[in-house]
Amino acid sequence: KQEVTQIPAALSVPEGENLVLNCSFTDSAIYNLQWFRQDPGKGLTSLLLIQSSQREQTSGRLNASLDKSSGRSTLYIAASQPGDSATYLCAVKTGANNLFFGTGTRLTVIP
Amino acid sequence: DTAVSQTPKYLVTQMGNDKSIKCEQNLGHDTMYWYKQDSKKFLKIMFSYNNKELIINETVPNRFSPKSPDKAHLNLHINSLELGDSAVYFCASSQLAGIYNEQFFGPGTRLTVL
Numbered sequence: 001k002q003e004v005t006q007i008p009a010a011l012s013v014p015e016g017e018n019l020v021l022n023c024s025f026t027d028s029a030i031y032n033l034q035w036f037r038q039d040p041g042k043g044l045t046s047l048l049l050i051q052s053s054q055r056e057q058t059s060g061r062l063n064a065s066l067d068k069s070s071g072r073s074t075l076y077i078a079a080s081q082p083g084d085s086a087t088y089l090c091a092v093k094t095g096a097n098n099l100f101f102g103t104g105t106r107l108t109v110i111p
Numbered sequence: 112d113t114a115v116s117q118t119p120k121y122l123v124t125q126m127g128n129d130k131s132i133k134c135e136q137n138l139g140h141d142t143m144y145w146y147k148q149d150s151k152k153f154l155k156i157m158f159s160y161n162n163k164e165l166i167i168n169e170t171v172p173n174r175f176s177p178k179s180p181d182k183a184h185l186n187l188h189i190n191s192l193e194l195g196d197s198a199v200y201f202c203a204s205s206q207l208a209g210i211y212n213e214q215f216f217g218p219g220t221r222l223t224v225l
Contacts, residue, residue, distance in 0.1 A: 032212065043201065043218040044154075089154065091214075098144070098168075099203075099214055101154035 002027045002094055006102035013080055014110050021075040021105045023090035028068050031093040035064050035075050038087045038104070047088075048075070080109045114138050115217040117202050123223045124192060132187045132220045134202030141206060143185035144214065145177060148199040157200075160185050189222075197224045 003026045013019050023033070032051045036044040048057045048064040050073070056065040063076040073090055087106045091099040115136045124130055136143065145157040158177045159166045165177060174190045189196060202217040 034213065036216075038152075041221075044216040046213055046215065049213045087152065091154075093212065093214075098156040098159055098166075099146075099154075100156070101146075104152055 002030075002092060002100040004090060004092055004100050004102035006088075006090060006105050008105060009103065010106040010108075012108040012110060015080060015082060017080050018076065018078050019080055019107070021077070021088050021090075021107070023073040023075070023102050025071045025073075025092050025100070025102075027094070028071050029094065030068065033064075033066055033073050034091050034093070034099065035062075035073075036089040036091065038089060040086075044089065077107075080107075082109045082111045085109050115202055115204055115215050117200075117217040117220050119220060120218065121221050121223075123225065125225055126192055126194060128192050129188070129190045130192060130222070131189070132200055132202075132222070134185050134187070134217055136183055136202075136204040136215070136217075138204055138215060139206075140204040140215075141182055142204060143179070144203040144205075145185065145187050146201040146203060146216075148201060148219070150198070154201070157187075158185075192224045194224050197222055 005024050007022045034049045035047045050057045050066040061078040066073045085108050087104045089104045091101045118133045142161045144159045148154045157171050176188045179185045199219045199221050201219045203214045205212050205214045
């Protein structure tokens with residue numbers, strides 16, 4: 001059974017710092033991995049999608065990496081801003097076409 | 112234009128009632144999903160529905176029944192609501208075929224059972 005874990009559960013950083021969020025999964029038989037952002041009381045916004053054959057994806061200040069064999073992914077956020085404050089979720093897609101979500105990391109960027 | 116929309120956004124009801132949540136996507140996708148986010152913010156798949164094939168998650172009580180009148184809609188009907196059904200329910204969609212299969216989520220429906 002696929003289990004997805006995110007560490008840390010919460011993170012506070014001063015504005016301008018670079019930071020890394022971690023995601024690990026137990027079953028490496030995945031199709032892809034997706035990083036989402038969820039703002040309080042809101043839906044999910046897809047940030048980056050990495051196919052199982054890829055090692056990283058970049059979008060603006062965000063860079064996501066994937067090491068499928070070790071069951072790990074990281075989301076790197078450069079030059080953090082207060083507007084980056086949100087909960088970040090990683091999710092892996094399995095053969096059943098379902099997404100298994102991690103427990104989330106709540107990020108607070110302090111002005 | 113909203114890609115994946117859900118109605119209602121908030122739903123408050125009494126235990127034992129039957130209620131439905133509607134979901135529509137205008138992305139032309141052929142696969143739709145329902146997820147439940149519990150009080151601990153953990154998101155878990157409930158159902159995925161590809162065209163005419165419904166894939167049921169075994170942990171979902173049979174009080175929950177998805178209904179798809181067409182490819183663009185997947186509604187969730189819940190019978191005999193219980194306190195533990197209180198959660199945020201998210202609808203999502205994706206293309207089954209193709210290399211990307213990115214899932215797009217609706218804004219969620221916050222269900223409160225009293």
